[in-house]
Amino acid sequence: MAEPSVSHLNTTVPLLALTEPQMARLVSTHGWPAYRTAQILRWLYQRRLRKIMEMTDLPMQDRLALSRSASIGRSERVTVLRSQDGTRKLLLTLEDGMTVESVLIPDDTRLTLCVSTQVGCMLDCGFCLTGQMGLKRNLKLHEIIDQVLTSQEILTSDEHITNLVFMGMGEPLANVEALKAAVAALTNKPWGLGWSRRRITVSTAGLASRLSDVAAMGVNLAISLNATTEEQRRNLMPAASAIASLKSLLSACRRYPLAPHRRLTFEYVLLAGVNDLPADARRLALLLRSLRCKVNLIPFNEFPGSRFHRPPDEDVLRFQSDLRKAGLDVYVRKSRGRDVYGACGQLGDVPSNQASVTLTAIETRC
Numbered sequence: 001m002a003e004p005s006v007s008h009l010n011t012t013v014p015l016l017a018l019t020e021p022q023m024a025r026l027v028s029t030h031g032w033p034a035y036r037t038a039q040i041l042r043w044l045y046q047r048r049l050r051k052i053m054e055m056t057d058l059p060m061q062d063r064l065a066l067s068r069s070a071s072i073g074r075s076e077r078v079t080v081l082r083s084q085d086g087t088r089k090l091l092l093t094l095e096d097g098m099t100v101e102s103v104l105i106p107d108d109t110r111l112t113l114c115v116s117t118q119v120g121c122m123l124d125c126g127f128c129l130t131g132q133m134g135l136k137r138n139l140k141l142h143e144i145i146d147q148v149l150t151s152q153e154i155l156t157s158d159e160h161i162t163n164l165v166f167m168g169m170g171e172p173l174a175n176v177e178a179l180k181a182a183v184a185a186l187t188n189k190p191w192g193l194g195w196s197r198r199r200i201t202v203s204t205a206g207l208a209s210r211l212s213d214v215a216a217m218g219v220n221l222a223i224s225l226n227a228t229t230e231e232q233r234r235n236l237m238p239a240a241s242a243i244a245s246l247k248s249l250l251s252a253c254r255r256y257p258l259a260p261h262r263r264l265t266f267e268y269v270l271l272a273g274v275n276d277l278p279a280d281a282r283r284l285a286l287l288l289r290s291l292r293c294k295v296n297l298i299p300f301n302e303f304p305g306s307r308f309h310r311p312p313d314e315d316v317l318r319f320q321s322d323l324r325k326a327g328l329d330v331y332v333r334k335s336r337g338r339d340v341y342g343a344c345g346q347l348g349d350v351p352s353n354q355a356s357v358t359l360t361a362i363e364t365r366c
């Protein structure tokens with residue numbers, strides 16, 4: 001990952017942008033004892049500190065020195081949109097004025113946080129609002145971590161995040177160095193959040209050559225498939241299918257070094273009359289035959305101007321039943337947060353009619 005400047009102490013470095021080795025170099029540049037590295041990281045991750053001067057186990061002169069050369073790197077403006085179904089969408093304003101979105105999704109005993117890795121997306125999946133924005137830029141490490149820490153801050157006392165999916169705005173494997181650093185911090189026990197890698201999922205639209213990076217991280221892999229023929233995938237996901245054909249993507253999935261007791265997840269957005277027909281179910285079952293996997297069906301979440309429609313519930317259930325009869329483990333993902341445009345495929349430029357939806361559900365913290 002590109003190294004933030006730590007050698008020039010008159011430059012303000014976001015501390016959350018530093019990996020552990022980079023923090024160790026910063027500490028050494030100041031001439032401080034090595035244990036200070038974990039001390040500072042614990043303040044950032046475990047205590048979610050927003051002010052360097054509040055690092056009370058650092059000598060005052062060290063806090064002052066650090067304040068002159070660094071900032072924490074947290075967003076100072078956060079808007080929370082609350083859906084009627086309990087879903088919360090967070091909009092964090094970044095230093096350059098851009099906005100990044102994350103979504104907290106409650107479901108029975110689970111509370112899943114969906115995190116973004118880019119502002120916008122370089123891919124152009126036709127069923128996704130984010131894709132219509134184009135890629136604005138990759139998120140930096142501190143901007144990814146800030147989504148998690150800020151989400152933790154808005155939880156009620158009886159809530160905790162059970163799962164984290166890199167499935168928000170952007171293609172995570174197109175920002176893989178920041179992704180790796182974020183996973184390292186989320187799973188680090190001594191100073192990070194100490195989460196199990198089993199609770200973390202990276203979802204890709206199909207960057208087949210980078211699946212090995214996910215395996216190396218030890219987290220779960222989800223593949224956004226959505227099509228059962230090359231032509232259909234080219235129509236629905238032109239950029240992703242130019243990077244890897246359906247055939248090469250599924251070959252990469254077959255070669256994927258799945259750990260024991262783990263399985264791949266295939267995401268399949270159901271589009272009425274486009275990819276939800278009995279023939280699609282038959283082809284999908286054949287494509288996934290002999291793969292250790294489960295399938296998540298996601299009935300399309302409509303947004304203004306989209307050319308696709310959500311299939312009726314009976315078609316969704318029929319598609320699920322066809323796949324189950326073929327021996328696949330298949331779930332229908334409940335659509336959560338649609339009223340705040342927080343559902344799958346709905347993250348991105350805020351539609352102009354959203355204000356009327358969110359007037360009673362908006363909180364802004366500066």
Ligand code: SF4
Pocket residue numbers: 121122123124125128129130131132168169170171205224345
């Ligand atoms: S579905 Fe994912 S990969 Fe495709 S455009 Fe949307 S954010 Fe990008």
